[in-house]
Amino acid sequence: MLYHLLYPHHHLFNIFKYITFRTGIAFLIATVLSIIWGHYFIDFMKKKQFGQIIRSDGPESHFKKKGTPTMGGVFMLGSIFVTTLICGNFFSMPLKITLGVTFSYFLLGFYDDYLKVLKKDTKGVSAKGKLVWQFGTALAAMYVMVSQNIINTDVYFPFFKSPIIDLGYWYILFGSIVIVGFSNAVNLTDGLDGLAIGPIMVSAATMGLLTYVTGHKEISQYLYIPYFEGMGEITVLTAAIIGAGIGFLWYNSYPAQIFMGDVGSLSLGGTLGTIAVLAKSEFLFVVIGGIFVIEALSVIIQVASFKTRGVRVFKMAPIHHHFEKLGWPETKVTVRFWIISVCLAIMALSTLKTR
Template sequence: MRIVLIAGAVSLVVALFGTPLYIRWLVHRGYGQFVRDDGPTTHHVKRGTPTMGGAVIILASLLAYAVAHLVLWRPPTASGLLVLFLMTGLGVVGFLDDFLKISRKQSLGLRPKAKLAGQGLVGIAFAVLALQFPSADGVFPASTNISFLRDTRFDLAFAGTVGGTLLFVVWALVITSAVSNGVNLTDGLDGLATGATTMVLGAYVLIGTFQSNQNCATLTEIERRCYEVRDPRDLAVVAAAVMGACFGFLWWNASPAKIFMGDTGSLALGGALAGLAILSRTQVLLVVLGGLFVLITLSVILQVGSFKLTGRRVFRMAPLQHHFELAGWGEVTIVIRFWIIAGLFVALGLGLFYAEWVVGE
């Protein structure tokens, strides 16, 4: 447990004290946020606020992971490195998007196809690598099984080794793209995405720790209650490192935000959550844990679908948080109430995870 605490503490300190230094550098370089003219008018005052703050979260997480392992002299694991790879890779895609917005002095960065292509390349590389590097007892970082609270009997390998691999890559790509874009859509109000993501990461610290304590190296009569997850403790370390970085960043990102995470941060955090879900065998459970992201994404789908089919809008503006802004809710009120909703989803997800073990006994 010490390695989890060290990772969380180091990333918190680095992000908390490193973010203001990064803000000064961004201001000196003139790297400020550009706000859409068709967005809520209350956002116009945010024009020029430093962005690309997600770089701090990524660097703090990587540094904390490395320091925690060096302090206790433990080697990194395949699972931990894979999640960090996915987070950093998607963060690079987001960084390019943010940088183009700044350099072009407009709110549009990478073209949608180019952005999706970048996410796809990183997601495919992660999925392929996740099916490599078995542990000493033959457990791979990822499984071709569709999982909710643990591996299920529905195995994508029914199509054969090659077919199962291809289906898994597609499945992992869908999860990665959906989660990263879901966090991206949730971003937009000061502290909203950061706070909600922190709660889900906290859940994965608990899930990884519990799986590590209950993991079974051999198959027994209680196999169904064992978690065949490679490196669950290190997944908890990664979750703690990213969570600590989010806490430190949130200090400066809370309303009124001194810095925005940008796509650099939202895509990276979505990647971290997707990676943790896939490698901890809780892919479908993430739909519950990240319920707020699901609701906000659905609001955009409904809005676009309704407008194309009927010419009418369901909400005053999508994503959902902007609908309530136009309805007259204050920004801080929306953020806090959405945090409450996010917390309830996380509590429900953790309850399902733990109840499944207790009932199994």
């Protein structure tokens, strides 16, 4: 909004044309909004007694969390949307597509939490229903990306200049799997106080740098990264995610005053997956978001092993609960996963110059 209102008077407000300036402003606005709105949202949820339902088969230490307000993703995503509306350049198709996916997954997560928390339906939206909604949104977004030539259909691999594989229209399905996969992986990671939001912010910061580079013609050519017009504007969105995440962590740090809920985890996971596709970093994001990948794989391995052999590989899945069962304090699991996330992000960024 500020860009569209002020940039026409560029002789007075020339600074608003710079993505870096609007990125910094977005971070500050989102942080303040998230902290302020979070305070009132938690009070509202407490008054209405809309609290978290705890799994009966979960770690015993979690039973005391029963009734803690949830759906914190509402004020976090609200802060992100408002901030991006203020600071974003909506001439950018990549930004509009990413926000479209985010909003669609936000609605899905909100409805799922609504059924669980307000209607006391422990099942929420069925697994099949979620996948239909997620893939429908992802396929539509991918079709627009490819048909409008917003991105190409090539797949790039970390560490190597080649091979570069052109998937053609199969890329629509490939990209959709990436978006849906990371949406659900982040959702599985959201199980401990502060656990999911740490890697989300690290991933957002890393992807923000990658999208800025992808949208900068000279830097992208130097680093042998494909250039796509308008991609740099997503950096503003990633700054808003980090700021809103900090505001959420203000209340979600141990002991949590509020939980993220599916409304936050599904939408933010889908957002990061969409950004990974737009930045042509689908495989690199497997490294950047390695914590999410590990969490999802632990569930897949656990289910597959139990169904085929009747044996559980982990004491409990997702894997963060396995470490809790081993006796690790919740805060130790969370901080160590954060550390791993930062290390993976640094390792991923180091691949840029090795191509």
